[in-house]
Amino acid sequence: MTADLVAWVMVLALAAYACAGGTDYGAGFWDLTAGGAERGKRPRWLIDHAMAPVWEVNNVWLIFVFIVMWTGFPAMFQAVFGALWLPLALAAIGLVLRGAGFALRKPTRRLAQRRIYGAMFAVSSLLTPFFLGAALGAVASGRVAVGTAASAHAWANPTSVLTGLLAIAATAFLGAVFLCSDARRFGADDLVDHFRLRALLAFCAVVVLGLIGLPVTHDDARYVWEGLTGGWGLLLLVLAAICGLVTAVLLLRRSYRWSRYTAVASVALTVGAWGCAQRPYLLPTTLTVADGAGAPQSMHWLAIVTAIAVLLVGPALVLLYRLDTMGELEPLTDADTQAAGAPGDNL
Amino acid sequence: MLSTAALLANSTPPQLLPARELMAFTLASHILLVPFGVALPFITLLMHHRGLRRKDEVALKLARRWSAVMAVQFAIGVVTGTVLSFELGLLWPGMMGRWGDVFGLGFGIEAWAFFLEAVLIAIYLYGWRRLKPWTHFWLAAPLPFAALMGAFGIIAANSWMNTPQGFRLDAQGKPVDIDVRQAIFTPMFGPEYWHFVVAMFLTAGYVVAGVYAVGWLRGRRDRYHRLGFTLPFTVAAVLTPVQFMIGDSAARAVYQKQPIKFAAMEIVWETGTHMPEYLFGRLNSDGTISGGIKIPQLDSILAGFKPSTRVTGLTAVPADARPTVVQATIAHWAFDIMVTIGSLLILLALWYGWCWLRHRDLPRSRWFFRCAAVAGAACLLTVECGWITTEVGRQPWIVYNQMRVSEAVTDTRAGSLWAMLGIMIVVYVGVFGAFLAVILKMRTRWRIADEGGTAGPVDPPPETDTPYGPRSEPEPTGAGTTPGGGSDGTPGGAA
Numbered sequence: 001m002t003a004d005l006v007a008w009v010m011v012l013a014l015a016a017y018a019c020a021g022g023t024d025y026g027a028g029f030w031d032l033t034a035g036g037a038e039r040g041k042r043p044r045w046l047i048d049h050a051m052a053p054v055w056e057v058n059n060v061w062l063i064f065v066f067i068v069m070w071t072g073f074p075a076m077f078q079a080v081f082g083a084l085w086l087p088l089a090l091a092a093i094g095l096v097l098r099g100a101g102f103a104l105r106k107p108t109r110r111l112a113q114r115r116i117y118g119a120m121f122a123v124s125s126l127l128t129p130f131f132l133g134a135a136l137g138a139v140a141s142g143r144v145a146v147g148t149a150a151s152a153h154a155w156a157n158p159t160s161v162l163t164g165l166l167a168i169a170a171t172a173f174l175g176a177v178f179l180c181s182d183a184r185r186f187g188a189d190d191l192v193d194h195f196r197l198r199a200l201l202a203f204c205a206v207v208v209l210g211l212i213g214l215p216v217t218h219d220d221a222r223y224v225w226e227g228l229t230g231g232w233g234l235l236l237l238v239l240a241a242i243c244g245l246v247t248a249v250l251l252l253r254r255s256y257r258w259s260r261y262t263a264v265a266s267v268a269l270t271v272g273a274w275g276c277a278q279r280p281y282l283l284p285t286t287l288t289v290a291d292g293a294g295a296p297q298s299m300h301w302l303a304i305v306t307a308i309a310v311l312l313v314g315p316a317l318v319l320l321y322r323l324d325t326m327g328e329l330e331p332l333t334d335a336d337t338q339a340a341g342a343p344g345d346n347l
Numbered sequence: 348m349l350s351t352a353a354l355l356a357n358s359t360p361p362q363l364l365p366a367r368e369l370m371a372f373t374l375a376s377h378i379l380l381v382p383f384g385v386a387l388p389f390i391t392l393l394m395h396h397r398g399l400r401r402k403d404e405v406a407l408k409l410a411r412r413w414s415a416v417m418a419v420q421f422a423i424g425v426v427t428g429t430v431l432s433f434e435l436g437l438l439w440p441g442m443m444g445r446w447g448d449v450f451g452l453g454f455g456i457e458a459w460a461f462f463l464e465a466v467l468i469a470i471y472l473y474g475w476r477r478l479k480p481w482t483h484f485w486l487a488a489p490l491p492f493a494a495l496m497g498a499f500g501i502i503a504a505n506s507w508m509n510t511p512q513g514f515r516l517d518a519q520g521k522p523v524d525i526d527v528r529q530a531i532f533t534p535m536f537g538p539e540y541w542h543f544v545v546a547m548f549l550t551a552g553y554v555v556a557g558v559y560a561v562g563w564l565r566g567r568r569d570r571y572h573r574l575g576f577t578l579p580f581t582v583a584a585v586l587t588p589v590q591f592m593i594g595d596s597a598a599r600a601v602y603q604k605q606p607i608k609f610a611a612m613e614i615v616w617e618t619g620t621h622m623p624e625y626l627f628g629r630l631n632s633d634g635t636i637s638g639g640i641k642i643p644q645l646d647s648i649l650a651g652f653k654p655s656t657r658v659t660g661l662t663a664v665p666a667d668a669r670p671t672v673v674q675a676t677i678a679h680w681a682f683d684i685m686v687t688i689g690s691l692l693i694l695l696a697l698w699y700g701w702c703w704l705r706h707r708d709l710p711r712s713r714w715f716f717r718c719a720a721v722a723g724a725a726c727l728l729t730v731e732c733g734w735i736t737t738e739v740g741r742q743p744w745i746v747y748n749q750m751r752v753s754e755a756v757t758d759t760r761a762g763s764l765w766a767m768l769g770i771m772i773v774v775y776v777g778v779f780g781a782f783l784a785v786i787l788k789m790r791t792r793w794r795i796a797d798e799g800g801t802a803g804p805v806d807p808p809p810e811t812d813t814p815y816g817p818r819s820e821p822e823p824t825g826a827g828t829t830p831g832g833g834s835d836g837t838p839g840g841a842a
């Protein structure tokens with residue numbers, strides 16, 4: 001019972017990471033495709049401004065996913081990190097480069113250096129979600145079991161590759177939808193259309209990959225496939241699809257007010273659908289939630305700590321996102337800290 | 348005995364060394380940023396409060412600049428910290444798989460505290476321009492508490508690894524009957540926690556003060572440097588003697604709870620009373636000690652206040668259950684360096700306190716400022732040493748007396764781990780180098796501005812509004828429609 005609850009906490013945290021972190025990765029994706037220094041200057045300016053106050057918070061969700069995993073389901077944690085060594089190691093390196101690239105680009109005033117940091121940030125924004133998605137695909141396809149040795153087989157397979165690509169497409173979609181609203185918020189009207197087009201393209205990519213996924217995963221990830229095509233899994237997936245379509249329609253009609261909510265809902269519902277489809281397994285067909293659960297007392301306390309934390313962090317998080325959307329959060333500028341240009345600055 | 352040694356040699360998997368090195372390297376790097384994550388918000392808020400309370404523009408300028416540094420430092424800390432949570436799974440799946448549910452809750456507390464910290468720090472760093480001054484300050488006021496809570500979680504997990512409890516082993520050796528409260532509040536928790544927290548505040552204080560001490564030595568004797576030096580230095584100086592007492596009691600807790608670690612820290616070979624203290628020196632495999640300064644009786648006195656105190660030696664346990672002579676020597680040196688620097692810092696703090704009491708002024712000696720300038724770096728070294736002492740002194744156990752490091756290590760081939768270590772070294776050297784370069788560049792640009800530099804503010808309107816002042820309605824369209832949002836008159840440079 002508590003184990004099920006904790007398992008759902010884990011799925012929710014994962015959904016939160018997919019939405020919050022995903023939006024971030026998506027922004028990085030559009031940074032990568034924004035073009036050269038001159039052409040890409042405005043989109044990059046927007047991406048910097050929109051992401052800066054929230055990206056650290058968005059990425060803490062991942063740490064929380066891990067912690068729930070090793071405290072709640074230590075056997076699963078061990079199995080996943082054992083079998084998926086390489087993609088997770090690459091994702092970790094990607095995370096460092098991404099965070100450092102983004103953080104260091106802001107205070108840098110030389111174009112050449114900004115290019116390097118920007119490239120670090122953008123390329124790893126592509127690689128990190130791919131490897132995390134591939135790891136998820138490996139779990140969903142039942143290739144990870146307790147004791148599985150690390151091998152390419154676990155993650156270099158159709159389901160994993162597809163999930164990785166889907167992760168990139170979904171983050172690109174989320175990122176573009178959010179940047180659309182941000183462009184309006186910052187009054188950069190031409191960028192609204194820029195990102196509107198990209199949001200629609202990314203949506204098409206998600207749909208295409210989803211359709212390709214149906215036959216590919218039919219045999220490759222049988223258990224989850226069946227879970228997604230029947231029962232609660234199907235219901236959530238249909239709802240996710242509807243939310244996705246509504247987002248696309250809203251974008252087409254240029255009514256941006258609700259589009260970010262529907263986009264987030266579609267991604268969160270998809271993660272939820274996966275969670276439903278995988279029930280009652282943590283690792284499909286080999287390890288159930290009940291079998292993989294940690295000690296009851298730890299589970300119990302994990303639930304309590306989570307509840308207290310939701311009470312503490314929830315309001316703070318709401319405040320942050322609210323202040324951010326109200327435009328109350330702005331980075332300090334050189335004028336605020338009274339900095340002068342130094343020789344060699346050229347930005 | 349010989350067969351045990353042979354077994355030990357065989358049971359040391361080849362991936363152990365690279366896994367250890369990788370963990371050590373990434374943790375040693377991350378720990379350098381921890382003092383600033385934990386304590387810099389507090390020091391900045393003190394300065395901020397002073398600025399608001401006394402309407403002190405200089406104090407506000409310092410607080411704003413420190414928060415600009417914090418923004419970069421915190422971001423790097425977040426990513427290097429995330430890497431560590433990956434590595435717990437990538438390198439030590441055995442430990443997490445078996446003990447995750449026993450001691451993982453500490454990390455759970457840490458994660459939430461850290462979450463809160465990330466939210467509050469984001470509001471603080473980005474709230475300077477638009478929030479009302481006091482609202483801005485009070486929204487950030489819980490930051491130090493969130494940081495203390497985060498440290499609570501991490502130290503709970505680490506102290507559990509040192510003195511594990513709160514479980515019972517069943518017939519298969521699997522932990523059952525877990526008592527979470529016992530697992531969090533282990534015997535080493537209290538001493539380790541306070542020692543750590545105070546170390547963080549101390550280090551952040553000395554490092555920040557050190558920056559202005561350098562400026563002072565270079566002849567910048569204005570109020571800006573004076574204030575920037577005095578506030579963080581006072582925080583650190585007050586805490587230095589406190590830390591000495593806490594450190595001393597922490598060492599005594601180790602003596603009681605982890606006698607073999609204590610033996611390694613003090614390179615005690617045979618159990619006995621009236622044990623001498625060795626300052627530095629090297630432990631040989633036959634138990635003799637080369638070099639170092641020997642002080643008779645002192646080790647026993649330090650451990651139990653009288654010469655007849657019995658100190659356990661390394662040989663009290665089999666060779667495969669204690670640190671090797673090399674590890675013991677490393678732990679001993681790390682411990683001695685930490686204590687030596689701590690003692691020197693006390694002298695510095697006393698010097699400062701004396702001058703303050705006598706003259707209500709900073710010491711005038713250039714030597715004082717020279718010492719203050721290196722105190723920050725010395726503190727960072729001490730932090731590393733403290734961490735080496737506790738981690739190397741625990742060897743070969745990852746969970747003291749319960750699980751060896753070699754049992755916890757991943758099955759991944761040594762080659763992959765060496766490759767990953769190589770990549771991580773390159774990445775971290777690059778990232779930390781760039782981080783330092785960016786910070787130094789920021790400092791240079793501030794100095795040019797303070798000296799009435801010719802270049803003038805880099806940003807065009809509307810960002811010339813001073814924070815907390817009346818502002819023209821910020822219309823970011825301006826920045827949006829002029830492609831050179833942050834250009835300072837050299838737009839051609841961006842082409």
